[in-house]
Amino acid sequence: MQLMRTLGPGSISSLLKIILDVVYVALWIGIGAVGLGALSALLLSFDPDLLGSFTMNFNGDKLVRKWPAIIALLITVSFYLAGILVIVSRLRRIFATLMAGDPFQPENVSRLRVIGLALAALELIRYALWGLSLWVIPGGTRVGPTLSTTPWFSVLVVFVLAEVFREGARLRREAELTI
């Protein structure tokens, strides 16, 4: 017995679409905040007097004033958030087609490919973040990199899904042109 519909209006898809909409707005706010932080850090770095009085603590360790690294870290974080934003925005559009009950639209193929590429980019940015955190945070070796195969497996799954959607779109087109 089907308890709840997965496609169409008022379905699980529409619920997920609402959640994605909220996440999308939150991500824009997050990117704005981190971007402002990066910009502020960049501007502060031009004034050595201000830097002298600025220190931060991280888990009891003093965060040394390596401004170039901190700026690079903030920029990398904003890139990471932008990557997530790309994924969420494409997912929103895909879920809009699911809500409409018509998932096999040709545009969904390219959207899934973009998601796959963004997932791969995010994983690479995560490695960069880990490298930068080692530079910025003293004793940062405790923040070990999690070299997992799962993200790369997900990337491949998304690319395969894109091809499944391409086949679905082809069949849909054939069905439309069958009289």
Next chain:
Amino acid sequence: MPIQIQLDRMLLKRRMSLTELADRVGVTIANLSILKTGKARAVRFSTLAALCRELDCQPGDLISYDPHAGDADDDLE
């Protein structure tokens, strides 16, 4: 598409409009236009039977094969 639908010729022979045929067969005018203009990918036997019934003809009168006509398979890529 090497397969061609001779719907225009049959409609002219029977002095029937596309709208009238669409009503009789139970297919939308839009779909019948797709068929008439050769954009259709496939025809259901039920549609073909209804067309033959209303136009009083055989499937061979409606469908012809021209090996030199272009293939529309690329449209779906």
